[in-house]
Amino acid sequence: MNHLGLALLHLVSPFIKVAAGPILTKRIKHEIWESFDPTVGVDMAIEKTPLQAVRADRRCDQCAEGYFRPTGVVLASCPAQYPHRCSICDRAQTFTERYPHVVYEDAKA
Numbered sequence: 001m002n003h004l005g006l007a008l009l010h011l012v013s014p015f016i017k018v019a020a021g022p023i024l025t026k027r028i029k030h031e032i033w034e035s036f037d038p039t040v041g042v043d044m045a046i047e048k049t050p051l052q053a054v055r056a057d058r059r060c061d062q063c064a065e066g067y068f069r070p071t072g073v074v075l076a077s078c079p080a081q082y083p084h085r086c087s088i089c090d091r092a093q094t095f096t097e098r099y100p101h102v103v104y105e106d107a108k109a
Ligand SMILES: [Zn+2]
Pocket: 060, 061, 062, 063, 064, 065, 066, 067, 086, 087, 088, 089, 090, 091
């Protein structure tokens, strides 16, 4: 039982009591409890791969020295856009991602 499972159980248990009565409630609670227990069964379809975190940064293509940094403004378009300014020449450019940010890649063997 993880914290999410406990929180969910506390959230739904009053409704289960009202709907099913005290005897059924105990059985349903037990089933919900088991479904969040990580020791009950192992899902063989889940693969776990070692990762490494890298920083994705965007260099300015005008001065080739500075890096774009977010202005703090978010344009609520779809997808959202993030205005940036070059740290050296102050060039303005808007991207659909903020820079720098973390990217997870498969770990090198
Ligand atoms: Zn620049």
